[in-house]
Amino acid sequence: MKQSDTPVSIDTSLTQIGRDPKSQYGFVNAPIYRGSTVIFDTVEDLQNGRARYHYGTEGTPTISHLENAWSEISGAAGTVLSPSGLGAVSLALMATLKSGDHLLMTDSVYRPTREFCRDFLERFGVEITYYDPMVGAGISELIKENTSTIFLEAPGSQSFEVQDVPAITEIAKARGIKTIIDNTWATPLFFKAHEHGCDLSVEAGTKYLGGHSDLLMGLVTANEETWPALRKVYDNLGMLPGAEDCFLALRGLRTLHIRLKEAQSRALELANWLQEQPEVIKILHPAFPDCPGHEFWKRDFTGSTGLFSVVLDPKYNSTGLANMLDNMRIFGMGYSWGGFESLVIPFDCSSYRTVTDWNPGGLTIRLQVGLEDLEDIKQDLRDGLDRLSV
Numbered sequence: 001m002k003q004s005d006t007p008v009s010i011d012t013s014l015t016q017i018g019r020d021p022k023s024q025y026g027f028v029n030a031p032i033y034r035g036s037t038v039i040f041d042t043v044e045d046l047q048n049g050r051a052r053y054h055y056g057t058e059g060t061p062t063i064s065h066l067e068n069a070w071s072e073i074s075g076a077a078g079t080v081l082s083p084s085g086l087g088a089v090s091l092a093l094m095a096t097l098k099s100g101d102h103l104l105m106t107d108s109v110y111r112p113t114r115e116f117c118r119d120f121l122e123r124f125g126v127e128i129t130y131y132d133p134m135v136g137a138g139i140s141e142l143i144k145e146n147t148s149t150i151f152l153e154a155p156g157s158q159s160f161e162v163q164d165v166p167a168i169t170e171i172a173k174a175r176g177i178k179t180i181i182d183n184t185w186a187t188p189l190f191f192k193a194h195e196h197g198c199d200l201s202v203e204a205g206t207k208y209l210g211g212h213s214d215l216l217m218g219l220v221t222a223n224e225e226t227w228p229a230l231r232k233v234y235d236n237l238g239m240l241p242g243a244e245d246c247f248l249a250l251r252g253l254r255t256l257h258i259r260l261k262e263a264q265s266r267a268l269e270l271a272n273w274l275q276e277q278p279e280v281i282k283i284l285h286p287a288f289p290d291c292p293g294h295e296f297w298k299r300d301f302t303g304s305t306g307l308f309s310v311v312l313d314p315k316y317n318s319t320g321l322a323n324m325l326d327n328m329r330i331f332g333m334g335y336s337w338g339g340f341e342s343l344v345i346p347f348d349c350s351s352y353r354t355v356t357d358w359n360p361g362g363l364t365i366r367l368q369v370g371l372e373d374l375e376d377i378k379q380d381l382r383d384g385l386d387r388l389s390v
């Protein structure tokens, strides 16, 4: 699309990348390619693999559009896709680990990632040590001879600790250790993982890229040095999303910046309002000074999104919380986030953390702010908070 080499802003870029009207009879959007077999013209072409595409598992033009677009906004050498965010996490880990290796995993990690480590990686002889997400440069003391990978997530799922990413990636780089970050919350628009030294970056496209709670998608980007290993695992596994989901993700890309900015301002307004409610003792949101690692968010991130947690006064109990959450009118109760609708879940990290204590000081809920009228959302929460006293 671009007529000159002048760099364009990301907002402009999001409207141009991942499509090529000239090869689409002028139509604005790329068509959906579905396919397994690719036909070769001659025996010579077939035997020498002389074709842009060779077989469906390797990708299609639809998949390439999404991969290339995501690489561009991520500042990455390449992207591979996965049918889910969890699939993307496992792809990334399999790209850097082998039997006998040691993995350093943040204790704040998305819980299914922890389960993949326990149920799968350990079975294949990977040794895992969990570390305090706030460890920073202290990570160097946990590195062993066989440490090959450090996995980060910033901010932490549910608990929102923001890690000092550059402190960790700098040490990893000096020791020849690969770093992977789960960047789902910030997306490449609000945190440039590769610029901050990460080798691989994972995005659950299920969340903001999809944006409508109607698709599952994972993306992993790599820097130049790690790209061949990532692409190899992807080619070996042959696990890729369907064409329709890639098309929906490309559609989501066009409005990603608008939706993120809206999520940001709504979540900030709601979090500020919640902080004033007498039932709330703390807001866990990276843009709030109370949040562990707030200073790293301020230094390294360029925005915040629509997911944060709230700590309730310890005088409320789980019966009161159930009374609140069972009767919400707008907030649905369910996992995932990044869609157009508001969601809430109760959570308790103490049930699965292994090296850090989780003592937030009261019961905790996580909110995903949707696109409903903010006054309606506040009223739903206000009524809910009133139901906490039982």
Ligand SMILES: *Cc1c(COP(=O)(O)O)cnc(C)c1O
Residues within 6 Å of the ligand: 083, 084, 085, 086, 087, 089, 110, 157, 182, 184, 185, 204, 205, 206, 207, 216, 217, 218, 336
């Ligand atoms: C949702 C999520 C995932 C997994 O994505 P799915 O597509 O639901 O498998 C991974 N990491 C984080 C931080 C998530 O929030």
